[in-house]
Amino acid sequence: MPKESKRTRRRDTGIYAHIAGWGMAVPDTVMTNDDLSAIVETSDEWITARTGIRERRIANERESTTTLAIRAAQRALEVADMLPRQIDLIIVATSTPEFVFPSTASLVQDALGASLAGAFDLSAACSGFVYAVDMAAQAIRTGSVSAALVIGAETMSRVLDWQDRTTCILFGDGAGALVLKASLEQGGVLTSVLRSDGAGGELLAIPTHNNIALGELKVQKMVMAGGEVFKFATRVVDESIRQVVEDSSITLDDVKLIVPHQANQRILDAVAKKLRIEPERFMVNLNRYGNTSAASIPIALCEAIDQKRIKEGDHIVFVGFGGGLTWAAMCVKWGTPMLESSRSLLNTRRRQLRYVLARWRNRLLGIQRTFLGAVKILSPRRIRESFRRDRSG
Numbered sequence: 001m002p003k004e005s006k007r008t009r010r011r012d013t014g015i016y017a018h019i020a021g022w023g024m025a026v027p028d029t030v031m032t033n034d035d036l037s038a039i040v041e042t043s044d045e046w047i048t049a050r051t052g053i054r055e056r057r058i059a060n061e062r063e064s065t066t067t068l069a070i071r072a073a074q075r076a077l078e079v080a081d082m083l084p085r086q087i088d089l090i091i092v093a094t095s096t097p098e099f100v101f102p103s104t105a106s107l108v109q110d111a112l113g114a115s116l117a118g119a120f121d122l123s124a125a126c127s128g129f130v131y132a133v134d135m136a137a138q139a140i141r142t143g144s145v146s147a148a149l150v151i152g153a154e155t156m157s158r159v160l161d162w163q164d165r166t167t168c169i170l171f172g173d174g175a176g177a178l179v180l181k182a183s184l185e186q187g188g189v190l191t192s193v194l195r196s197d198g199a200g201g202e203l204l205a206i207p208t209h210n211n212i213a214l215g216e217l218k219v220q221k222m223v224m225a226g227g228e229v230f231k232f233a234t235r236v237v238d239e240s241i242r243q244v245v246e247d248s249s250i251t252l253d254d255v256k257l258i259v260p261h262q263a264n265q266r267i268l269d270a271v272a273k274k275l276r277i278e279p280e281r282f283m284v285n286l287n288r289y290g291n292t293s294a295a296s297i298p299i300a301l302c303e304a305i306d307q308k309r310i311k312e313g314d315h316i317v318f319v320g321f322g323g324g325l326t327w328a329a330m331c332v333k334w335g336t337p338m339l340e341s342s343r344s345l346l347n348t349r350r351r352q353l354r355y356v357l358a359r360w361r362n363r364l365l366g367i368q369r370t371f372l373g374a375v376k377i378l379s380p381r382r383i384r385e386s387f388r389r390d391r392s393g
Helices: 033-037 044-051 065-080 104-112 125-142 198-203 226-247 265-275 293-306 345-377 380-392
Strands: 016-025 030-032 055-057 089-093 118-122 147-155 173-183 188-196 255-260 315-322 326-333
Touching (some): 016 293, 030 033, 044 265, 065 147, 089 104, 104 118, 104 345, 118 125, 125 326, 147 293, 226 255
Parallel strands (some): 089 118, 089 147
Antiparallel strands (some): 030 055
Protein backbone atom coordinates (compact mmCIF):
# COMPACT_ATOMS: atom_id res chain seq x y z
CA MET A 1 0.00 0.00 0.00
CA PRO A 2 1.67 3.27 -1.09
CA LYS A 3 2.19 6.04 1.40
CA GLU A 4 -0.17 8.97 0.93
CA SER A 5 1.09 12.50 0.45
CA LYS A 6 0.68 14.97 3.26
CA ARG A 7 -2.97 15.94 3.61
CA THR A 8 -4.29 19.45 3.20
CA ARG A 9 -4.96 21.18 6.50
CA ARG A 10 -8.50 22.32 7.19
CA ARG A 11 -9.30 26.01 7.03
CA ASP A 12 -9.37 27.58 10.51
CA THR A 13 -12.90 28.90 11.04
CA GLY A 14 -12.26 30.00 14.61
CA ILE A 15 -14.70 27.38 15.92
CA TYR A 16 -13.36 24.31 17.71
CA ALA A 17 -14.98 21.01 18.66
CA HIS A 18 -14.22 20.13 22.29
CA ILE A 19 -15.02 16.91 24.12
CA ALA A 20 -17.45 17.93 26.86
CA GLY A 21 -18.90 14.60 27.98
CA TRP A 22 -18.20 10.88 27.90
CA GLY A 23 -19.85 7.67 28.98
CA MET A 24 -19.68 3.91 28.48
CA ALA A 25 -21.95 0.91 28.92
CA VAL A 26 -21.09 -2.78 28.87
CA PRO A 27 -23.21 -5.85 29.57
CA ASP A 28 -23.03 -7.44 33.01
CA THR A 29 -22.40 -10.93 31.64
CA VAL A 30 -18.70 -11.78 31.60
CA MET A 31 -17.39 -14.58 29.38
CA THR A 32 -13.92 -15.72 30.37
CA ASN A 33 -11.47 -17.68 28.27
CA ASP A 34 -12.27 -20.73 30.37
CA ASP A 35 -15.96 -20.27 29.52
CA LEU A 36 -15.03 -20.21 25.84
CA SER A 37 -13.06 -23.42 26.15
CA ALA A 38 -16.34 -25.19 26.92
CA ILE A 39 -17.75 -24.00 23.56
CA VAL A 40 -14.82 -24.32 21.18
CA GLU A 41 -11.45 -26.06 21.24
CA THR A 42 -9.21 -23.49 22.95
CA SER A 43 -7.75 -22.57 26.33
CA ASP A 44 -7.06 -19.54 28.46
CA GLU A 45 -3.31 -19.91 27.85
CA TRP A 46 -3.77 -20.12 24.06
CA ILE A 47 -6.02 -17.04 23.84
CA THR A 48 -4.03 -14.90 26.25
CA ALA A 49 -0.70 -15.64 24.56
CA ARG A 50 -1.99 -14.78 21.09
CA THR A 51 -4.30 -11.85 21.85
CA GLY A 52 -3.87 -10.56 25.40
CA ILE A 53 -7.62 -11.06 25.97
CA ARG A 54 -8.76 -12.77 29.17
CA GLU A 55 -12.49 -12.00 29.18
CA ARG A 56 -15.19 -10.11 27.31
CA ARG A 57 -18.77 -8.88 27.92
CA ILE A 58 -21.71 -10.56 26.18
CA ALA A 59 -25.14 -8.97 25.73
CA ASN A 60 -28.12 -10.86 27.11
CA GLU A 61 -31.48 -11.28 25.38
CA ARG A 62 -32.75 -7.90 26.68
CA GLU A 63 -29.68 -5.98 25.52
CA SER A 64 -28.92 -4.74 22.03
CA THR A 65 -26.70 -2.30 20.18
CA THR A 66 -29.41 0.32 20.73
CA THR A 67 -29.90 -0.23 24.47
CA LEU A 68 -26.15 -0.12 25.10
CA ALA A 69 -25.85 3.03 22.98
CA ILE A 70 -28.65 4.72 24.92
CA ARG A 71 -27.03 3.96 28.28
CA ALA A 72 -23.65 5.28 27.14
CA ALA A 73 -25.28 8.39 25.66
CA GLN A 74 -27.17 9.16 28.87
CA ARG A 75 -23.94 8.98 30.86
CA ALA A 76 -22.16 11.27 28.39
CA LEU A 77 -24.97 13.82 28.64
CA GLU A 78 -24.72 13.61 32.42
CA VAL A 79 -21.00 14.45 32.36
CA ALA A 80 -21.58 17.29 29.89
CA ASP A 81 -24.58 18.47 31.96
CA MET A 82 -26.58 18.90 28.78
CA LEU A 83 -30.23 18.31 27.98
CA PRO A 84 -31.14 16.06 25.04
CA ARG A 85 -32.83 18.99 23.27
CA GLN A 86 -29.47 20.78 23.18
CA ILE A 87 -28.01 18.09 20.89
CA ASP A 88 -28.09 18.99 17.19
CA LEU A 89 -26.63 15.80 15.71
CA ILE A 90 -26.35 12.14 16.72
CA ILE A 91 -23.98 9.76 14.92
CA VAL A 92 -23.75 6.08 15.83
CA ALA A 93 -20.78 4.12 14.52
CA THR A 94 -21.74 0.46 14.39
CA SER A 95 -21.39 -2.72 12.36
CA THR A 96 -24.15 -4.52 14.27
CA PRO A 97 -27.39 -2.51 14.04
CA GLU A 98 -30.72 -4.21 14.66
CA PHE A 99 -32.10 -2.83 11.41
CA VAL A 100 -30.81 -1.80 8.01
CA PHE A 101 -33.19 1.07 8.68
CA PRO A 102 -34.28 2.79 10.84
CA SER A 103 -30.81 3.71 11.95
CA THR A 104 -29.64 2.95 15.47
CA ALA A 105 -29.00 6.69 15.82
CA SER A 106 -32.68 7.41 15.16
CA LEU A 107 -33.71 4.93 17.85
CA VAL A 108 -31.27 6.57 20.28
CA GLN A 109 -32.58 10.02 19.35
CA ASP A 110 -36.14 8.91 20.14
CA ALA A 111 -35.20 7.26 23.44
CA LEU A 112 -33.31 10.34 24.62
CA GLY A 113 -36.02 12.77 23.57
CA ALA A 114 -33.45 14.67 21.48
CA SER A 115 -36.24 16.14 19.37
CA LEU A 116 -34.07 18.76 17.61
CA ALA A 117 -31.29 16.39 16.51
CA GLY A 118 -30.56 14.86 13.14
CA ALA A 119 -29.39 11.24 13.38
CA PHE A 120 -27.62 8.70 11.22
CA ASP A 121 -25.44 5.59 11.44
CA LEU A 122 -21.90 5.39 10.11
CA SER A 123 -20.35 2.15 8.89
CA ALA A 124 -16.57 1.97 8.95
CA ALA A 125 -16.14 -1.11 11.17
CA CYS A 126 -13.51 -0.76 13.89
CA SER A 127 -12.41 2.64 12.53
CA GLY A 128 -15.98 3.90 12.70
CA PHE A 129 -15.77 5.87 15.92
CA VAL A 130 -12.86 8.02 14.73
CA TYR A 131 -14.67 8.59 11.43
CA ALA A 132 -17.82 9.61 13.34
CA VAL A 133 -16.01 12.02 15.66
CA ASP A 134 -14.38 13.60 12.61
CA MET A 135 -17.77 14.03 10.89
CA ALA A 136 -19.22 15.66 14.01
CA ALA A 137 -16.18 17.89 14.52
CA GLN A 138 -16.38 19.08 10.91
CA ALA A 139 -20.06 19.94 11.33
CA ILE A 140 -19.19 21.95 14.44
CA ARG A 141 -16.29 23.74 12.74
CA THR A 142 -18.53 24.88 9.89
CA GLY A 143 -21.09 26.23 12.34
CA SER A 144 -23.90 23.98 11.13
CA VAL A 145 -24.26 22.39 14.59
CA SER A 146 -23.30 23.48 18.09
CA ALA A 147 -23.37 20.14 19.89
CA ALA A 148 -23.11 16.56 18.71
CA LEU A 149 -23.41 13.16 20.34
CA VAL A 150 -21.10 10.50 18.90
CA ILE A 151 -21.54 6.87 19.89
CA GLY A 152 -19.68 3.67 19.11
CA ALA A 153 -21.88 0.67 19.91
CA GLU A 154 -21.68 -3.01 19.06
CA THR A 155 -23.11 -6.42 19.86
CA MET A 156 -20.45 -8.42 18.06
CA SER A 157 -21.55 -11.61 19.82
CA ARG A 158 -24.60 -11.67 17.52
CA VAL A 159 -22.55 -11.94 14.31
CA LEU A 160 -19.90 -14.46 15.39
CA ASP A 161 -19.55 -18.06 14.32
CA TRP A 162 -19.12 -19.59 17.77
CA GLN A 163 -17.49 -22.66 16.24
CA ASP A 164 -14.72 -20.59 14.65
CA ARG A 165 -12.04 -20.17 17.28
CA THR A 166 -10.09 -17.70 15.14
CA THR A 167 -12.86 -15.08 15.53
CA CYS A 168 -15.15 -15.95 18.46
CA ILE A 169 -12.32 -15.58 21.00
CA LEU A 170 -11.66 -11.97 19.99
CA PHE A 171 -14.88 -10.01 20.25
CA GLY A 172 -17.17 -8.60 22.90
CA ASP A 173 -20.11 -6.20 23.27
CA GLY A 174 -20.32 -2.65 24.56
CA ALA A 175 -20.81 1.03 23.81
CA GLY A 176 -19.07 4.34 24.41
CA ALA A 177 -20.19 7.90 23.75
CA LEU A 178 -18.79 11.43 23.54
CA VAL A 179 -20.50 14.81 23.54
CA LEU A 180 -18.75 17.39 21.34
CA LYS A 181 -19.46 21.09 21.84
CA ALA A 182 -18.52 24.18 19.85
CA SER A 183 -16.09 26.60 21.48
CA LEU A 184 -14.09 29.65 20.44
CA GLU A 185 -11.16 28.45 22.55
CA GLN A 186 -8.45 26.64 20.63
CA GLY A 187 -8.13 22.92 21.26
CA GLY A 188 -10.38 19.90 21.10
CA VAL A 189 -10.24 17.91 17.86
CA LEU A 190 -7.15 19.21 16.04
CA THR A 191 -6.56 17.00 13.00
CA SER A 192 -7.54 13.63 11.64
CA VAL A 193 -6.55 11.15 8.95
CA LEU A 194 -9.21 8.94 7.36
CA ARG A 195 -8.19 6.21 4.93
CA SER A 196 -9.64 3.17 3.16
CA ASP A 197 -8.45 0.36 0.89
CA GLY A 198 -11.51 -1.45 -0.43
CA ALA A 199 -9.31 -3.96 -2.27
CA GLY A 200 -8.89 -5.71 1.08
CA GLY A 201 -12.59 -5.80 1.86
CA GLU A 202 -12.87 -9.58 1.77
CA LEU A 203 -10.23 -9.94 4.49
CA LEU A 204 -12.66 -8.87 7.23
CA ALA A 205 -16.38 -8.88 6.49
CA ILE A 206 -19.92 -9.56 7.68
CA PRO A 207 -22.03 -10.53 4.64
CA THR A 208 -25.76 -9.73 4.47
CA HIS A 209 -28.65 -11.40 2.66
CA ASN A 210 -27.75 -9.32 -0.40
CA ASN A 211 -24.38 -11.09 -0.68
CA ILE A 212 -24.52 -14.40 -2.55
CA ALA A 213 -20.78 -14.84 -2.99
CA LEU A 214 -20.17 -16.48 0.38
CA GLY A 215 -23.25 -18.70 0.49
CA GLU A 216 -26.16 -19.07 2.90
CA LEU A 217 -24.15 -20.59 5.73
CA LYS A 218 -22.05 -17.46 6.10
CA VAL A 219 -24.88 -14.91 6.03
CA GLN A 220 -24.40 -12.36 8.83
CA LYS A 221 -21.49 -14.29 10.33
CA MET A 222 -18.07 -12.69 10.44
CA VAL A 223 -15.31 -13.92 8.16
CA MET A 224 -11.72 -12.85 8.78
CA ALA A 225 -8.27 -13.59 7.39
CA GLY A 226 -6.48 -13.00 10.68
CA GLY A 227 -2.91 -13.08 9.43
CA GLU A 228 -3.55 -10.58 6.64
CA VAL A 229 -5.45 -8.24 8.95
CA PHE A 230 -2.59 -8.40 11.45
CA LYS A 231 -0.05 -7.38 8.79
CA PHE A 232 -2.35 -4.63 7.53
CA ALA A 233 -2.83 -3.18 11.03
CA THR A 234 0.83 -3.12 12.00
CA ARG A 235 1.63 -1.42 8.69
CA VAL A 236 -0.89 1.41 8.76
CA VAL A 237 -1.33 2.28 12.43
CA ASP A 238 2.11 3.75 13.08
CA GLU A 239 2.01 5.63 9.74
CA SER A 240 -1.35 7.25 10.51
CA ILE A 241 -0.25 8.18 14.05
CA ARG A 242 2.89 9.84 12.71
CA GLN A 243 0.88 11.71 10.09
CA VAL A 244 -1.81 13.05 12.42
CA VAL A 245 0.85 14.15 14.92
CA GLU A 246 2.77 15.97 12.19
CA ASP A 247 -0.42 17.62 10.92
CA SER A 248 -1.06 18.89 14.46
CA SER A 249 2.39 20.59 14.51
CA ILE A 250 3.53 18.56 17.50
CA THR A 251 5.90 15.63 17.99
CA LEU A 252 5.38 12.12 19.33
CA ASP A 253 7.05 13.27 22.54
CA ASP A 254 4.19 15.74 23.00
CA VAL A 255 1.57 12.99 22.92
CA LYS A 256 0.59 12.04 26.46
CA LEU A 257 -1.58 9.04 25.61
CA ILE A 258 -2.54 6.97 22.57
CA VAL A 259 -6.02 5.43 22.73
CA PRO A 260 -6.02 2.68 20.08
CA HIS A 261 -8.64 0.31 18.81
CA GLN A 262 -8.46 -2.68 21.16
CA ALA A 263 -7.88 -5.55 18.74
CA ASN A 264 -4.82 -7.53 19.78
CA GLN A 265 -2.03 -6.91 22.26
CA ARG A 266 0.57 -8.12 19.76
CA ILE A 267 -0.52 -5.43 17.28
CA LEU A 268 -0.15 -2.72 19.93
CA ASP A 269 3.26 -4.01 21.00
CA ALA A 270 4.43 -4.04 17.37
CA VAL A 271 3.21 -0.47 16.81
CA ALA A 272 4.89 0.78 19.99
CA LYS A 273 8.15 -0.79 18.80
CA LYS A 274 7.83 0.87 15.37
CA LEU A 275 7.11 4.24 16.95
CA ARG A 276 9.95 3.72 19.46
CA ILE A 277 7.76 4.70 22.40
CA GLU A 278 6.98 2.97 25.68
CA PRO A 279 4.05 0.53 25.55
CA GLU A 280 2.74 2.26 28.69
CA ARG A 281 1.77 5.27 26.58
CA PHE A 282 -1.00 3.15 25.02
CA MET A 283 -4.30 2.88 26.88
CA VAL A 284 -5.09 -0.84 26.90
CA ASN A 285 -8.12 -2.60 28.37
CA LEU A 286 -8.70 -5.37 25.82
CA ASN A 287 -7.78 -7.95 28.46
CA ARG A 288 -11.19 -7.26 30.09
CA TYR A 289 -13.41 -6.37 27.13
CA GLY A 290 -11.87 -7.95 24.04
CA ASN A 291 -12.43 -6.33 20.67
CA THR A 292 -15.64 -4.27 20.80
CA SER A 293 -15.11 -2.87 17.29
CA ALA A 294 -16.39 0.73 17.00
CA ALA A 295 -17.00 0.86 20.76
CA SER A 296 -13.44 0.04 21.79
CA ILE A 297 -11.88 3.52 21.57
CA PRO A 298 -14.59 5.39 23.53
CA ILE A 299 -14.69 2.65 26.18
CA ALA A 300 -10.90 2.83 26.56
CA LEU A 301 -11.06 6.64 26.69
CA CYS A 302 -13.67 6.57 29.47
CA GLU A 303 -11.48 4.26 31.54
CA ALA A 304 -8.38 6.39 30.88
CA ILE A 305 -10.27 9.41 32.22
CA ASP A 306 -11.42 7.44 35.28
CA GLN A 307 -7.80 6.41 35.89
CA LYS A 308 -6.74 10.10 35.65
CA ARG A 309 -4.37 9.37 32.78
CA ILE A 310 -5.51 12.54 30.95
CA LYS A 311 -5.36 16.12 32.19
CA GLU A 312 -6.00 19.58 30.80
CA GLY A 313 -3.72 20.52 27.92
CA ASP A 314 -2.66 16.96 27.13
CA HIS A 315 -2.42 15.87 23.52
CA ILE A 316 -3.96 12.45 22.96
CA VAL A 317 -4.32 10.36 19.81
CA PHE A 318 -7.13 8.03 18.79
CA VAL A 319 -6.34 5.39 16.17
CA GLY A 320 -8.64 2.77 14.69
CA PHE A 321 -8.31 0.10 12.01
CA GLY A 322 -10.52 -2.66 10.68
CA GLY A 323 -12.92 -3.88 8.04
CA GLY A 324 -13.20 -1.96 4.84
CA LEU A 325 -10.27 -2.07 5.00
CA THR A 326 -10.32 1.24 6.86
CA TRP A 327 -8.05 3.07 9.23
CA ALA A 328 -8.20 6.44 10.94
CA ALA A 329 -6.27 8.55 13.44
CA MET A 330 -7.12 11.75 15.29
CA CYS A 331 -5.24 14.16 17.53
CA VAL A 332 -7.12 15.89 20.34
CA LYS A 333 -6.01 18.58 22.76
CA TRP A 334 -7.84 17.89 26.00
CA GLY A 335 -9.84 20.67 27.62
CA THR A 336 -10.97 21.16 31.19
CA PRO A 337 -13.24 18.31 32.36
CA MET A 338 -16.39 19.48 34.14
CA LEU A 339 -16.26 18.92 37.87
CA GLU A 340 -18.98 16.78 39.47
CA SER A 341 -19.84 19.55 41.92
CA SER A 342 -20.51 22.02 39.10
CA ARG A 343 -23.26 19.95 37.52
CA SER A 344 -26.81 21.18 37.91
CA LEU A 345 -29.19 19.04 39.96
CA LEU A 346 -32.02 20.73 38.07
CA ASN A 347 -30.59 19.59 34.74
CA THR A 348 -30.24 16.04 36.07
CA ARG A 349 -33.94 16.02 36.99
CA ARG A 350 -34.86 17.55 33.61
CA ARG A 351 -32.88 14.88 31.76
CA GLN A 352 -34.58 12.10 33.70
CA LEU A 353 -37.98 13.64 33.01
CA ARG A 354 -37.11 13.92 29.32
CA TYR A 355 -36.27 10.20 29.15
CA VAL A 356 -39.57 9.28 30.83
CA LEU A 357 -41.56 11.55 28.50
CA ALA A 358 -39.77 10.06 25.48
CA ARG A 359 -40.76 6.54 26.57
CA TRP A 360 -44.40 7.53 27.08
CA ARG A 361 -44.50 9.40 23.78
CA ASN A 362 -43.26 6.29 22.00
CA ARG A 363 -45.89 4.11 23.70
CA LEU A 364 -48.73 6.56 23.06
CA LEU A 365 -47.82 6.82 19.39
CA GLY A 366 -47.87 3.03 19.17
CA ILE A 367 -51.31 2.90 20.77
CA GLN A 368 -52.50 5.65 18.43
CA ARG A 369 -51.27 3.79 15.35
CA THR A 370 -52.97 0.58 16.54
CA PHE A 371 -56.23 2.41 17.26
CA LEU A 372 -56.27 4.24 13.92
CA GLY A 373 -55.54 0.99 12.13
CA ALA A 374 -58.50 -0.67 13.87
CA VAL A 375 -60.79 2.26 13.08
CA LYS A 376 -59.75 2.11 9.44
CA ILE A 377 -60.52 -1.60 9.27
CA LEU A 378 -63.93 -1.11 10.98
CA SER A 379 -64.99 1.99 9.03
CA PRO A 380 -68.49 1.84 7.50
CA ARG A 381 -67.07 2.12 3.98
CA ARG A 382 -64.72 -0.83 4.58
CA ILE A 383 -67.62 -2.89 6.04
CA ARG A 384 -69.87 -2.15 3.03
CA GLU A 385 -67.08 -3.04 0.57
CA SER A 386 -66.39 -6.28 2.42
CA PHE A 387 -70.11 -7.13 2.41
CA ARG A 388 -70.34 -6.52 -1.36
CA ARG A 389 -67.28 -8.70 -2.02
CA ASP A 390 -68.78 -11.52 0.06
CA ARG A 391 -72.08 -11.34 -1.87
CA SER A 392 -70.44 -11.25 -5.25
CA GLY A 393 -68.23 -14.18 -4.24
